[in-house]
Structure formats: structure tokens, C-alpha cells
Amino acid sequence: xxxxxxRAVGQWWDLPAIAARHQSFLSAYGAVAAEDLTPRxxxxxxxxxxxxxxVIPYVDPGLPAAWLPADWPGNxxxxxxxxxxxxxxxxxxxxxxxxxxxxxxxxxxxADAAP
Numbered sequence: 154x155x156x157x158x159x160r161a162v163g164q165w166w167d168l169p170a171i172a173a174r175h176q177s178f179l180s181a182y183g184a185v186a187a188e189d190l191t192p193r194x195x196x197x198x199x200x201x202x203x204x205x206x207x208v209i210p211y212v213d214p215g216l217p218a219a220w221l222p223a224d225w226p227g228n229x230x231x232x233x234x235x236x237x238x239x240x241x242x243x244x245x246x247x248x249x250x251x252x253x254x255x256x257x258x259x260x261x262x263x264a265d266a267a268p
Contacts (some may be wrong), residue, residue, distance in 0.1 A: 175226040192248035
């Protein structure tokens with residue numbers, strides 16, 4: 154990266170803060186791929202993962218690798234999110250479908266008792 158451009162990129166974006174956000178995501182969800190989760194656990198993990206991930210695309214401008222530090226964690230984070238989506242989305246969807254399509258007598262009783 155050229156000196157002038159490197160300085161400009163560092164002024165325009167807070168790269169250390171963006172990298173810290175990536176690292177936080179990697180730390181929180183990096184080990185999940187190796188876990189064997191129930192559908193309920195997959196749903197809870199996927200919701201947390203999406204919530205943690207959703208901010209990253211807004212703060213990371215997706216700069217070319219040549220403009221970023223050599224140890225930039227962004228590519229790892231993108232790959233991890235894609236892997237987690239592949240692993241958790243279907244299990245989560247099955248859990249959600251099961252929960253939302255099964256009758257809930259406890260809720261029906263509460264609805265009947267409401268004034």
C-alpha cells in the first residue's frame with residue numbers, strides 16, 4: 154500500500170475498530186462450527202450470530218486487500234459467517250417451523266381466559 158493512500162485510508166476509516174469487531178465475531182463464533190447442536194441450540198446460536206454479524210457489513214467498507222493491513226481478519230469473518238449459515242440455517246428453520254406450527258394449549262387457555 155502506498156504511504157499517502159495508507160494514511161488516507163487510516164483517516165477515512167477506523168481500521169483498528171473494524172478489525173476489533175471482526176475479531177470479536179471470530180472469537181464468539183469461531184468454535185461453533187465444530188459443535189454438534191440440537192435444532193433449538195442451532196436456532197439460538199444462529200439468532201445471536203446474525204445479530205452480531207449484521208453490523209459488520211455497515212462498518213466495514215470492503216476495501217481492497219492492498220489497502221488493508223496484512224493480517225486483516227475480514228475474509229476469515231466472511232467465510233465463518235457463510236459456514237455458520239450453511240450449518241445452522243436449516244436446523245434453525247426446522248426448529249422454528251416445529252415451534253410455530255405445533256399447537257400451544259397453554260397459550261389457548263390464556264387467550265380463552267382473557268377479558
